[in-house]
Amino acid sequence: MIFQGNVQKLGDSVDTDTMVAGRYLSLINPADIAKHIFEEVDPGFVERVKPGDIIVAGRNFGCGSGREQAPFGLKALGIACIVAESFSRTFYRMAIDLGLPIIISREVAQAAQQGQSIQVDSVTGQVLVDGRAYQAEPLPTFIQEIIDMGGVTPWVKQELDRRRTTAAEHRV
């Protein structure tokens, strides 16, 4: 899938406590969470983000607490995709499982500037920043498959169908 938007630039080790404060963890509707992203550390962020924007961050994006409100809040806010030099592993898995594509690229993380136009192909890993091409690190095939399907929910449904078919074949 190809995503086209503007860069929202963030730094290293952006943690989930600052993304979504703990007091909002009883909110589980993505649209409610989207209003509170970076509320105290960057109150202008929610207004600045336009649907389709792409976050470009440094190392260890999404570190700290494993809270799904962070990726699903960003997705509900309109963030289409996240490119970072590296991701905290809980955030990495949460994003993939929710169908929020993530791209690992040190080069893009270093080159992209706030507001630049950016295009990401989540299948091939090709990234264009203001027309200049970069190639992301390839993800393991199985993980890429889940991203391509749009998350772990469609993957589970497919796996259940496969199991039912196999069971039916055994009965015949």
Place this chain on the structure above:
Amino acid sequence: MAKTMAEKILESHRIDDSEPVEPGRVVRSRVDRVLINDANGPVAFRHFANMGGGKVINPDKVVLVCDHFAPAPSAAGARMLGDMRRFARDKGIGHFYDVGKGGIEHSLLPELGLVGPGDLIIGGDSHTGTAGAFNTFATGMSWSGIAAIMMLDETWFRVPESMRFTLKGKKAPHVTGKDVILQILHDMGVDGALYRSMEFGGPGLAELNMDERMAVCNMVVEAGAKVGIFDADEQTHAWAEAHTRHPWKAVEADAGAQYFSRHDIDLGHMKPMVAKPYSPENVVRVDEIRHVRVDQVYMGNCANGTMTDLRQIASILKGRKIAPHTRAMIVPATQLIYREAMAEGLIDIFVEAGAAVSTPTCGACFGGHNGALDDGEVAFATINRNFKGRAGHAGAQVYLGNSYVAAATAVAGEIIDPANL
């Protein structure tokens, strides 16, 4: 091929041998336990319904613990707890622990004997890794991933690279497991172990009891690690024989196992360590901190709310008073720990000193309730994170450290080396 502990546990749990268990490969595995709390459960239950719902395929593996919004701080919190009760009832989950019947999940799981050496444990909470103290592969996962396990009884893992930590020497005074992990965070930062398995062994292992090993594994995630796994020694075997309710088999790394890196930690040359705001990697020796007055000291949580911690706190607070300008809160991690502390007379020491003692809850640690901080307040806490906004307002400052330092700080009203109290 020679294997690390993480690789061995993944190998014994994989559902087929289509992929070799080598770093970077993705393997599909069974798990032994799925740990869910009232912060991630209600979201996971919705994913479960969206995936098709119906019966939980492995109800005996699932453990539901009410600890985040427990006791309910608000109507919204009460709704989260209600979701837990309904799911437990509708899906026939026997391992359900409500307010007053359990405690903080990571301390409760071993207490109930639902952990054993060689196990593979998954949770919705990032501190699920705490169970690594018992020679397990334990890690936090996405909440949709948790739902997927309840649908399929399997999941996938990217095999981590492993790092080997060799503990040596005898612990210096007031040095604890907490200081071991803070020292590591000082040395390698919050992404120094990203995606990796941190594996602990060496002659110094005997210096850390099971509670202190839990404090180490609790915070491996703060260094970015997927898991922290302790070697199984005599203490581990004795613990498992006394507690674990299911068959277990400890794992040991092979002599020729490949490590990303090797590190030595000399317990004899360590000092109590403190992480300053606003990151767990911002670590200094306690004696490098001067003139930091604190408004609140919080002792407890899934890292340091054990009997070992409460005894350390009592050893400092006995016969002393909390400073007039400082509030102290002590939160035993489970109901059983609370009771043991009462039986030993520790609760009396705490109340006599002027500390508030609370029922087990994660409340203040995540800034939810029961001791949250306001803008401009300064706190010392035995919790695991101090990012902006972690424990309340983003303008509050939190220093992290061990239970001795916390108790001494509560008495002095400023951060102090317990040796100088």
